[in-house]
Amino acid sequence: AQPGVEWGIGNCDALFDPTNAFTDGVLDAPAWLPVYAARKQCVLVFKKPVSCSRLVMHSATMRDAALDIWDGKDWKTIHEWKGQVLERLEWKGDKVTTGQVRIRPLAERAQFAGWCYPEITELGLYEP
Numbered sequence: 081a082q083p084g085v086e087w088g089i090g091n092c093d094a095l096f097d098p099t100n101a102f103t104d105g106v107l108d109a110p111a112w113l114p115v116y117a118a119r120k121q122c123v124l125v126f127k128k129p130v131s132c133s134r135l136v137m138h139s140a141t142m143r144d145a146a147l148d149i150w151d152g153k154d155w156k157t158i159h160e161w162k163g164q165v166l167e168r169l170e171w172k173g174d175k176v177t178t179g180q181v182r183i184r185p186l187a188e189r190a191q192f193a194g195w196c197y198p199e200i201t202e203l204g205l206y207e208p
Contacts, residue, residue, distance in 0.1 A: 085126055122183040122200060133175040134206040137183065138167045141196045144187035147171050150180035160186070167201075175208055 135147060147159040159171040185198035 085128060085130055120184060122185075122198075124181045124203075126179050126181075129177050129179045130205060131175055131177040131207055132205040133173060133208040135171045135181070136202075136204045136206070137169050137200050138202040139169060139198070139200050140167050141188050141199050142169070142185050143189045144185075145169065145198075146184040146186060148182040148184065149176050149178040150182070151178070155182060164189075181205070 139145070142161075143164050145161045145164075146157050147161075148155040148157050150156075158173060158176065161169045183200065183203075188196050188198060
């Protein structure tokens with residue numbers, strides 16, 4: 081999204097440095113892994129609204145997921161991924177402007193041990 085935008089996961093009380101990417105499993109270790117919080121959603125909150133028409137995320141564990149945006153009053157689902165085989169999940173669509181983006185894991189891939197946590201290892205929002 082736009083450079084310099086402050087963002088947080090779940091609330092604006094703990095904003096991240098806008099010079100860092102949300103997650104980048106290639107260059108650093110951070111990722112969204114809801115071990116100590118609700119596992120049903122990853123909410124990105126922006127200090128100022130952002131505009132985007134493309135989202136790319138990498139997840140080794142999510143098979144199905146939904147992409148929602150906050151329209152000021154309620155969540156609106158703008159895309160769903162179903163039966164994903166690859167780790168890269170991408171949405172391209174009409175430009176949207178929002179103060180919050182939510183990823184909802186709907187189903188996980190079967191793992192060797194038979195269970196896994198949903199996680200996001202990389203995430204990018206892009207303008208047209």
